[in-house]
Amino acid sequence: MVRNVVLVGHSGAGKTTLIEALLTATGTVPRTGRVEDGTTVCDFDEVEVRQQRSVNLCVAPVVHNGIKINFLDTPGYADFVGDLRAGLRAADAALFVVSAAEGVDGLTRMLWEECGLVGMPRAVVITKIDHPRAGFDEVLASCQEAFGDGVAPLYLPVDGVGLLGLLSQRFYEYGAGGRTEREPDAGQLELIEQYRGDLIEGIIQESEDESLMDRYLSGEEIDTKVLIDDLEKAVARASFHPVLAAAPGVGMQEILEIVTQGFPSPLEHPLPEVTTTDGKPVTHVTADPAGPLVAEVVKTMSDPYVGRISLVRVFSGTLRPDMVVHVSGHGMADRGHEDHDVDERVGSLSSPLGKAQRPLGKCVAGDICAIAKLTRAETGDTLSDKEDPLLMTAWEMPDPLLPVAIQAKSKADEDKLSQALSRLVAEDPTLRLENNAETRQLVLWCMGEAHADVLLDRLSKRHGVEVEKVDLRVPLRETFGGKVQGTGRNVKQTGGHGQYAVCHLEIEPLPSGGGLEFVDKIVGGVVPRQFIPSVEKGVRAQMERGVVAGYPVVDIRVTLYDGKAHSVDSSDMAFQIAGQLALKEAAAKVPTLLLEPVDQVSILVSDEFVGAVMSDLSSRRGRVLGTEPVGTGRTLVKAEVPELEITRYAIDLRSMSHGTGTFHRSFLRYEPLPSHLAGKVTADSA
Structure with a gap:
């Protein structure tokens, strides 16, 4: 029997501390809360040790009353939502951790709603009940307001040393000798x-026994066992959400009881949609150890000694060492993750306990394991039987919206950078790597500033590559401000064959999106037929290089109306150069405009922040197109905003x-x- 439970909550709520207390309470680790190598169970990554915050998904298995519980500790900071999503994917139920000193934040509210939409069973653990600023009643009220109906306490804290059981009507006191x-x-x-x-x-409102409420209202004392049975069923159905309380050494037994008795096993939790690799629905897959193998890589890690480690949730079938499995792709090629359709041999299996790996003989449906040295499989990939390849529906992953341009500090760093970045991309599906051919910049698209800092830290400390941030260049465009004529003369007479080509062009602007329209109005053969495409080729080449600030020229009509040729010295290259010279000369006669990219932006925000968002958009030269309510308490704001103004919008929003x-x-x-910005760009490029 297995339970997979993800811990969700804001940074500092006490998720990792709670995990370590549960590990200690079950005897999984000593009372120090550390594993064999002396590191803490979950904050073992070099970045986590230095920054003293969780940035990774961590699996911590315990055993209670013969049931294995895989607790999944997730980062509480929004920048590391990729690991949070991985935890939600691998789990069958969630513990929402709320600090008694700080209350419920907006991100936790959103995640509660998200879990509700997929019917994930949830309970609330109020931590830090012994904190000087703790206010259990106030935080309980805020949880009930934020999370809605069906949220009620099972226990009440007493002075941070014990709990009052509301159903059992008993007092549980925690001390040096354990719970009394x-x-x-x-x-x-x-x-x-x-x-x-x-x-x-x-509890009675959620009971399947419709007579229970009438009996209760008539004054009948309902048997506690009946109430507990109905409570456990309602929790498993995700219609009732018990609230528990915890402090160091207090409340662990109560949490373990809810997890093992109230939360569903993997056999009771619906599986994500499974299809064949060509998209045909599959209905024969269930959470059965004897069924067809369907497993998913929920996280990819890199260890300097072991190499790549894949954290895998087995949804159906049984995974064994040395099996040959089929690896199916995950549809994130736009982020640098190739779509896979290959066979690969599974190496050794282990049960992860933070950084430590304990050998496993097999991993059955519903359980989680780690596989070392899978060379092709990446986060989000499906592992299945090579004779019956299957694919699990991809889980939702937010778009990285903070671009960070980087460059290697030295030639030696440059040589190692590509391989190091490919490893980072394999580990982190929220990272998108862009080699921008136009701006000639290497851009990391990140979830936020903290995410970017962690990535650069790993490049340096884990992969030995030093990089530095550089100013992000936004790809601008140039166009002509009016109708103008230009002449290109490429006449060079030297010994032997010279160059002779003259072309007269008329250039006029087109509406946005018009591209290049090349018009041939040559009469009388003044420019031979074979050289007219050469003029167009030269114009296009010069348009790519720009005529003022080095940005590509767009949206113009170019008319070739006259020219001259020489029977010996004219050539394809001569007329290409003449076309380039004509475009440049024309640009010098008329104002040229710099064009900036404008993005369509949709912003989903709580109603209370709509005014601030709209005011901020105006300060960014944005145009608000309208707003519309989305669900309860949130509004979708639609706007058009210049790309120059939103490069750091992920942080500001x-x-x-x-x-x-x-x-x-x-x-x-x-x-x-705008002219004042265009003048600065032109001056900087001079």
């Missing part, structure tokens, strides 16, 4: 009665919306850059 149980005193009984009625009514805002951007069109 006794009758509550008069004051504690009064407190129990204050909360117990609401809890019982909440997070600050404005307290971490709850999200946005999507897509290229819309080019528009003239």
Whole structure:
């Protein structure tokens, strides 16, 4: 029997501390909360040790009453949402961790709604109940307001040393000797009665026994075992969400009881959609160890000694060492992850406990394991039987929207950079790598500033590659500001064959998106037929190089209306050069415009931040197109914003919306850059 439980909550809520307390309470690790090599169980990564915060998904298995529980600790900072998504994918239920000193944040609210949409069972653990600023009643009220119906406490904390059981009506005291149980005193009984009625009514409302409410309202005392049975069923159905309390050494047994008795096993939790590799639906896959193999790589890690380690959730079948499996792609080629369709041999299996790996003989449906040295499989890939290749529906991964341009510090770093970046991309599906041919920059598209800092730290410390950030260049365009004529004369007489080509061009601007329209108006053969394409080729080449600031020229009509040729010295190359010279001469006679890319932006934000977002968009030269409500308490703001103004919008929106805002951007069109900005760009390029 297995349970897979992901811990969700904001940074600093106490998820990692809770995991280590659960490991200690079950005897999985000593009371120091450390594994064999002396490192803490979950914050073992070199970045986590230096920055003292979780940035990785961490698996911590424990055994309680014969049931294996895989606790999945996730980062609480929005920049590392990729690992959070991986934890949600691998889990069958979630513990939402809320600090009694800090309450519920906006990101936690959003994740609660997301789990609700997919029917994931949830419970709430209020941590730090012994903190000087702890306010259990206030935080409980904020949880009930934020998470909605079906949220009620099972236990009440008493002075950070014990818990009052509302159903059992017992006091559980934690001390050096563990947990002891006794009758509550008069004051504690009064407190129990204050909360117990609401809890019982909440459980009965979710009961499948429709007569239970009538019996309760008529004054009948409902048997505690009946209430507990109904509670566990409601928790498994995700219709009731118990609230528990925890502090160092307090509340671990109660959490373990809810996880093992209330949360569903993998056999009870619906599987993600499975198809054949060509997209045909498959219905014969269930969470059965004897069924067809379907497993998924939920995270890829890199160890300097072991190499690549793949964290795998087995959804169906049984995975064994030395099996040959089929690796199916995951549809993220746009982020540098190739779509896979290959066979690969599985090496040794292990049960991960943080950084430590404990050998496994097999991994059955519902369990999680680590596989060393899978060379092709990456995060999101499906592993299945090579004779029956299958593919799991891809899980949603947010777009990285913060571009960071980097360059190697030295030639030696440059030689190692490509391989190091390919390893980072394999580990992190939220990272997108772009080699921008136009700006000649290497750009890392990240989730935020902290994400970028971690990536650069890993390049340096793990892969020995030093890079530096450079200013991001936004690809601008040039166009002509009016109708103009230009002449290109390429006449050179030297010994032997010379060069002779003269062309007269008329250039006029086209509407946005017009590209190049080349018009041939030559009459009388003044430019021989075979050289007219040469003129167009030269014009196109010069358009790519630009005529003022070095940016490509767009949206012009070029008319070749006259020229001269020589029977001996004219050539294809001569007329190409003449076409280039004519375009440059014309550009010197008329104002040229710099064009900037404008993006279509959709911003989803809580209603309370709509005003601030719209005001900020105006300050960025944005045009708000409209707003529309989305669900309860959120608004979608649609706008058009110059790309120059939103290169760091991922950071700024997070600050404005307290971490709850999200946005999507897509290229819309080019528009003239304001003259004061265009003048600066032209001066910088001179």
